[in-house]
Amino acid sequence: MPEGHTIYRLAARHQAMFAGEKVLASSPQGRFAEGAALLSGAVLDRTEAYGKHLLHHYDGGQALHVHLGLYGKFADGDGEPPAPVGQVRLRLTTDLHWLDLRGPTACELLSPPEVEALQARLGADPLRADADPDEAYARIRRSPTPLFALLLDQSIVAGTGLIFVTEVLFRAGLRPTTPGRELSPEGWRKIWADLVELMGTAVGTGQIDTVYDRHLPEAMGRPPRIDRHGGEVYVYRRAAQPCHVCGAGILRADLAGRNSYWCPTCQPARRARSRPKRQKR
DNA sequence: TCATTATGTAAAA
């Protein structure tokens, strides 16, 4: 259940395990039997993460493309692999290491043009040096769609998931429903810089931490949060709990088919306007 | 032991 930083860590891990090695591939579950047969015996050149997509580039030009989706998972180890338990879509082995993949949304072999097409449909990835945040902002600023949905749209920003988007909107003081066209250039600069920083840190630590030092449990005298993803956050999955900054109850609502969370005080509905409310009727 | 939930996406309607 990954956001972009998880895929970057997997890419680095798989590269360390298998790069330069001849890899044996199989599909104990059977659903990737054909692809595994084609792949088996190839030498891994390098791995790459692009957004939430993982690529293994093999000699001969073919690439293994994996997208974990909501519940895909990798497991790995040294030496002899264990007998497959459950639905193992793909198993890779060398003399030294083994790797199992379960439950992915995508596990397929791609030709070089197909890899290009994949990358062409992805937006700016905050973890990549070749990202173009200006292009992303050009899409955002002309859209009436809520920022929450725009920042989750992988064709605009790649690698962002629910936690990063939810938290970055809190840090920017913007409600998730704010239309893209209301995002100022300064607002976008703040959001992009936050994504680069927070996602970069998460690649190093393996968890998502979004809370400024001054609001950490030690600084505030509150108990630390133990959550599945392991990090300290402001609003993600904190519905009805007090805001770390102002104490107001965190709110939750369905938005674009996902759970969105925000603080009613720290993320005001909109800028205070001098224009009086229009009277109906 | 069963039901629900989950850091996601694509296809169907």
Place this chain on the structure above:
DNA sequence: TTTACCTAATGAT
């Protein structure tokens, strides 16, 4: 906008 995907962890019973 809704449904399906199809795994594992968590929470309820």
